[in-house]
Amino acid sequence: MKKIVQMAMVLTTIGLLGACGNAKASNNNEKGSSNQLTFMVSADTNAKKKAFEWMAEEYEKQSGTKIKLEILSGSDIETKLKSALLSNKQPDLARVSSVSTNYTGYALDLTDIYNKYDFYNGTKYTYDDAIIGISAGVSVTGFYVNKTLWDEAGVSYPKTPEEVWTWQEFTEKANEVVEKTDADYAMAMKSSENNVKCLAYSYNGKSRFSEDGKTANFASADFQDAYQFFVDLNDDKFMPKSVMLSGEDPASLFKTGRVASLFSGSGQLIDFEQTIENFEYAAVYTPKGETRATMQGGDYVVGFKNTGNETETKKFIEWMYHNEVQSEFCSLYGSLPAIEGVSVDYGKLADHMKVFQNELDETSPMPAQDLSLFQDLTEPRDSDADIEFDNLKRAINGDVTVEEAREQMQSELASTTDYKVEK
Template sequence: MTTVGVRRSRRLGRGGMRRLVPLAAVASAGALLLSACGSGSGSGGTAKSLTFWISTVPGQDAGWKKLVAQYKKETGVNVKLVNIPYDGYPTKLHNAAQANSLPDVADVPALDPIWSNKLIDLSSIANNKSYNINGNFLAKDTSGKVLSIPSDVTASGLYINKTLFKKAGVAVPTSPSNTWTWDEFIAAANKVREKTGAKYSLTFDQSPSRLRAMVYEMGGQYVHADSSGKFSVDAATKKAVKYFVGLNDDKVMPKSVWTSGADPSALFQSGDVVAYWSGVWQVASFADSIKKFDWASVPTPAQPVQASDVNSGGMMVGFNNNSDAATAAKKFMSWVYDPKQYTELVESSGFLPVESGLSPKYPFTSEAAQAAFKLYNEEIPLYAPISGYFNNAQTAWVLKGKSLTTDPTKTELGKAINGQQSADKALQNIVDGYNQQVGG
């Protein structure tokens, strides 16, 4: 009675509940262990039921959901759509391959050597003339087997704060045919910043892809392999990268984005930054979230090369789990790429199509968003072939059993901007990193 503990122990006496808890815990741990053995899961679907992994943020899976429901209605085949978070998706695929439980169809961010030998050949879909799929973005192996078809394409995109430009009275190019150079664009943005008292002229995604696009536009090839597979950088690349590092002076661009991971999109959305170098996927979110000022997509600069870094937004693959499911998976994918269904997908997901000859009507109410999509659909066919180099190179590396898990660009240039090393030294380290990971 003096303490809770002692009082309780007496009241319970023999056979109290409380003493059973730890014992029960230990016992059930053992039981769980035993019972759980053998509860492994089978792999793959059947002719009537498929699993389909995607990775999208809320709201952007609407297109897929619609198609899957429609497919069930038309054919009776049940496609189970599973949304996997982007962070962890490659690891999840990697481990699922080891556990022999890959899905039947997936929209993946990149190929992985561990499962690339389990892929279905999609050449009959890719080569279907009536689909008009852009051959530049297919992942093919040396025998001509098509391993993946992009679900959509993405490219770099330049956004401006139209309100600030208007206030400063600075004009912007209106069509890709009369676009500006990087020098002209930076000069214009600086002028707007000075006239309006904005904080920065530009924020630039901390992304190797965005830097590649800029280097291409300034006539370089970025880190490029020769015929023997050895990487190097050309003079134009060195010049462009030095120019880029110089722009990070806390006036034109804030250093914090490339040195310490500040969010460039949030900075631009604050309304105090003149322009933002990002990608086409921002359109949908800007249409939704920017209400305080007018924004617009403007033609990407060309100095003098009209280019960008064009990638597959996602790569559609089919896994050969068993022959029934593989046939069903291929049938489903063929149905998806039929222009009728594919147009619906592109429209409701806000994708740039990989098939040419479509005229999608995007459901955006925002005029800026409609104009942006019109611009990108005009621009992409104009881009120089270098724009697809990296996308294809990645596939080639995977087929050789290698992969560039992380591009050293971010870290090395972060150090250069922070004054820890020169731009040339950074490029040298990046080239070394490429050679070590995917060279030869």
Template sequence: MRMPFKKTGSYAARALAIAALLCFGRAPAPAQQQLTVWAMGAEGKLIRQAADIFEKRNPGVKIVTQAIPWTGAHEKLVTAVVGDMAPDISQMGTTWMPEFRAMGALEPLNEFLPSPALDTGDFFPGARESNLHLEKWYGLPWYVDTRVMFYRTDLAARAGFKKFPGDWEGFYEFSKALLASKDGGYAFSLPTNDWQIFLMFYWQNGGELLKGAPLTAGKFEGTIEYLKRFFDGKLAPLEGGNDTDLLTAFESGYFPVFISGPWMISQLETSKPQLNGRWATAPLPAGERRASFMGGCNLVMFRSSPRKALAWKFMEFMAGPEMQAKWYAISGDLPASRKAWNAPPLSKNPMLASFRKELDTAKAPPQVPEWENIAGSINDAVEEAVFGRVTPQAAREKLSARIEKILAKSERQQSPAFKLALALLLFMVPVGAVLLYLRGRRAPVSSKFQPVAVLFLLPAVLILAVFLFIPIAASFIASMTNWNMYGVNDWSKVVFVGLENYSGLMRDPVFLAGLRNTLVFAFIGVPVSVTLSLAMALALNAQLLRAKAFFRVAYFIPVITTMVAVAMIWRWLYNPEFGLFNLALGWL
């Protein structure tokens, strides 16, 4: 049945009217601004709460947060910078700041400063230092941490001390009295391979880093000699202390004193509640001056951000005293703002008083991009000195030379055309070798070129080229250059150095030790393991052993046992305080 024309027209008119109302009946909603923020570890999970507060105060803004584990954070940030996929804002450790600044990845913030909503003078001095370079701000302090002494007040009272000592000599006498008043264990947990702890004592002794000379002569040696007194007097373990569970050792009195940060307060309160009221915190004992380590994290803006004004607004919000106080309530992270410490949860917490005192004089490491390499060299030098392998003076001289070498920058200049020609030449070396190999092979007489076969092989060859051959060739070319963080965004700083990297590798004691261990494992460990396994298998199948079922089960148990469980069991067996092996050796 056909519908009348007038009725059809009325339906069409109604449809057009509804469409017009939908399209033009109300003003279009303003476009939502979006900001991407990366944060690491626990902060990455909790920053969503701060983002919600910011979104409520700024309608039309959407904060996209992404949590990144600390274990892969550095690599992910470097990859994002190189691939031009960096977020607008990211959390960044204080010791990473110089490296990413050298890459040219961070946006200077001076155009936004001074700001009426943010007092940069309110930040602790060490927190400011980690963000400033040549009078330019490259980030804002988000939260800080420093190190203080954790000690057992009940054991200290038993040793005759109602108050923690405030200077080096007093702390040494305190440690001797503490050890004498208890049975077994040590007085102090003092790692031999922690550059942060060493630097705190070095700074307290009046030493400086990279101010004129790499190290201060006399101050380095004096710090080593002071720390060696604890090892020589058996007040701290020279070996084995790193494998001890610190909280358990603190509870038992094996380590009644240790150095740690603010996170340890909640760990002690939750995992060792039976110790509540029997421990306290205290500032580090002072040498010539008071100093501790300034840690924590900053917020940085990347140059690639297209929303810099909005990014600054969020950073300003997070760095303000009000939000820093709220962030402590959310995460437990200590504020970088002095005014935020006036909040009752911070000012009235007796365990935080020592941290507040240390933050005024805490120092940050020098803001040099090569700091991670320098820190590793400090660990090596300190370990050699405290173990007595070299004298403190020799350790300082060796470390100073190593630091100067790390900081030395090549003055060589090479034209882009020369670099391109040399790169192509190096790329053609392996390609030419493959072509010569293929040409040298004699093809069968009956074979002939088949275009269809090439089409079938092409996808696989392309995949292998992109993901295997080209990366190998690129790695080979990079090994012939001085490529480092300075060349990530500025290829003009990359120069060819020939075989210098390989010659340096052959002089590296760590590489040579690793090479030696690998060769021993490959040519001794593997053959011996295979031979013994084959011998045991033959013995089980032969009529030489009784209780074959028992031995078969015993040999097969490691296959079905979790490696983590096995590692934990063996770590417990070797524990210097509770381990069965240590207990058995004590009976001898």
């Protein structure tokens, strides 16, 4: 399969550095010092920081090995990790939101760890037939309503899985809430490729690939209606265009109390619980078209080669998925467990998390399988560019029609891979 030229250049650089490096060279911690591991973590909330701090402290108690945490924001970790790898000063492991060309050539194969547990679909990142990333916990796309506004308007919303609304029912009811209250918008939606993919999956229930995985369908006419529906939502009346086009934070809009609903994810819950005081909110079931669907976030744990601590690093990663560790970590972090059958005490968040767990349980393996194929096609990559999402944003801006956006997706996909692309 053809790879993006930029990827080839980075992997070539990685290969040269790997050949030159040796396990005794200097590192952030002493290489070969198995009594201490350096763990670079992307964590942008206090809850996430506390979860990893608990994990580090607990592992040291149980094993005697110190976990030296280096906690960074999501934007900073990519830059710092890339620099560390290119200078052969990589940490022993890292928690990253996505896997990029900056470190695929350095990553440890975690397949043996993955095979020990009953992981949910979508919790692994595969590259060149090796599993190089495993989710620490699971965050999923999901819906919230401003319960105060909906109750004021006298409009009902789903409270059980049997009451899940269709996209058409949702838009009608959300518009009714705006009409009967002082809400500014019916919905805000996180500007995320995962949310767009989730909407498209649920709307038409179709895979982006043929059954044999050799033909890409996602730019085909099968997705025209789903894409058109998404673009039409961004009309500055139902939903503000500024979120998709200018990066305005939809969660902040929702927290003003003037937005009827939010399509974002389970990762917002702890922040909402700590910051929303002027209205009641509720997690609700995501609308469906042909099927129910959710998409999982990134949040991958990656181990690195050439540290001298590879064996101890894999021991620590394997320990992360013990039932009791997953249970406490997910309770602190506000995520669903990556392992099936793990019981988590979410306290006041329990009812909300029950909704998100049901979303995950009721989603077919198709979205996760498609994401894996899509990663093989276009990732890892240096940028956050997404063939599908980027072209739909052009349609939202009025630069192209939805059909023209699909044609461009098809052209870009064909130019970066050797996949056959259906029209």
